[in-house]
Amino acid sequence: xxxxxxxxxxxxxxxxxxxxxxxxxxxxxxxxxxxxxxxxxxxxxxxxxxxxxxxxxxxxxxxxxxxxxxxxxxxxxxxxxxxxxxxxxxxxxxxxxxxxxxxxxxxxxxxxxxxxxxxxxxxxxxxxxxxxxxxxxxxxxxxxxxxxxxxxxxxxxxxxxxxxxxxxxxxxxxxxxxxxxxxxxxxxxxx
Amino acid sequence: xxxxxxxxxxxxxxxxxxxxxxxxxxxxxxxxxxxxxxxxxxxxxxxxxxxxxxxxxxxxxxxxxxxxxxxxxxxxxxxxxxxxxxxxxxxxxxxxxxxxxxxxxxxxxxxxxxxxxxxxxxxxxxxxxxxxxxxxxxxxxxxxxxxxxxxxxxxxxxxxxxxxxxxxxxxxxxxxxxxxxxxx
Numbered sequence: 111x112x113x114x115x116x117x118x119x120x121x122x123x124x125x126x127x128x129x130x131x132x133x134x135x136x137x138x139x140x141x142x143x144x145x146x147x148x149x150x151x152x153x154x155x156x157x158x159x160x161x162x163x164x165x166x167x168x169x170x171x172x173x174x175x176x177x178x179x180x181x182x183x184x185x186x187x188x189x190x191x192x193x194x195x196x197x198x199x200x201x202x203x204x205x206x207x208x209x210x211x212x213x214x215x216x217x218x219x220x221x222x223x224x225x226x227x228x229x230x231x232x233x234x235x236x237x238x239x240x241x242x243x244x245x246x247x248x249x250x251x252x253x254x255x256x257x258x259x260x261x262x263x264x265x266x267x268x269x270x271x272x273x274x275x276x277x278x279x280x281x282x283x284x285x286x287x288x289x290x291x292x293x294x295x296x297x298x299x300x301x
Numbered sequence: 302x303x304x305x306x307x308x309x310x311x312x313x314x315x316x317x318x319x320x321x322x323x324x325x326x327x328x329x330x331x332x333x334x335x336x337x338x339x340x341x342x343x344x345x346x347x348x349x350x351x352x353x354x355x356x357x358x359x360x361x362x363x364x365x366x367x368x369x370x371x372x373x374x375x376x377x378x379x380x381x382x383x384x385x386x387x388x389x390x391x392x393x394x395x396x397x398x399x400x401x402x403x404x405x406x407x408x409x410x411x412x413x414x415x416x417x418x419x420x421x422x423x424x425x426x427x428x429x430x431x432x433x434x435x436x437x438x439x440x441x442x443x444x445x446x447x448x449x450x451x452x453x454x455x456x457x458x459x460x461x462x463x464x465x466x467x468x469x470x471x472x473x474x475x476x477x478x479x480x481x482x483x484x485x
Contacts, residue, residue: 149468150339157381223461227384235384 118180167212323354329480337470345377361407423456
């Protein structure tokens, strides 16, 4: 019976893997554009941000597969309707951001007037999206895409905080099994 | 007979040196540039270049250098930088596969030091360039070293937003260390 109320292994693995990567992306991304860092540090952070971003992009299909293949356990009926809908909306946003943020970042890098090559972890060259990189009018497109990526980063940070706060609220204050269903190691079900 | 053969050898040396064409040994020579990216200095080297050097110690004013550099052969040991270098903002090797240095006349400055004047062409931008160097010749082997400071923007190396020094400094030092031989 426990299997039906917990997430399956693959969704749990993918959730925590992407959680770590996405949090790293938010932290690196916001620091590299908002903080006044030495140029060399900034440059390295951009390359790291791009490397992890492409990693996310490559892992997201597996995450989506895990979501589609394993039906998630239903939320406890004790959760009021508006909160259930808020949870669904939050999850849709997070999945959307996981797909659109890396794609948007890749588009932005491809459109950048600086035309900086992406080298994954200093080792492998990752190409630009060629039709964007070759666009005559790419200078016009860069700024709106950059704005959306940056605004998306802040929005994602806010929604991630909401998501974590809700999980902690359920675990420590409401004391239901919402967070427990997603925990990888701790298998004792809270009463 | 001994005197005569020495004499012939001496004449031969003089005549061969008069038209001395020097073959640069690419394995023993380096042609490198030192730039500054985000405050950190880096060194890149051209692996492929062809040098035609003519020099006769008796007629330094007739000496000449004709150096053609394959801009696509630059390597700086960093994948990111080496991917960017051949592209349109930097060397643009598609449109400018070669850089050239052409100079004639070596002015001796004593103690093996010389200065030569010529032109440097990068990205089809030609600028006059005075190159100081040190030259040592032992028999038919020559060793020349020199360094010159350039402003990359004089040649359009770094287009668009790269024209500013924000990420990559404007001054670039070019250092060469050439080992050459001439036919005895």
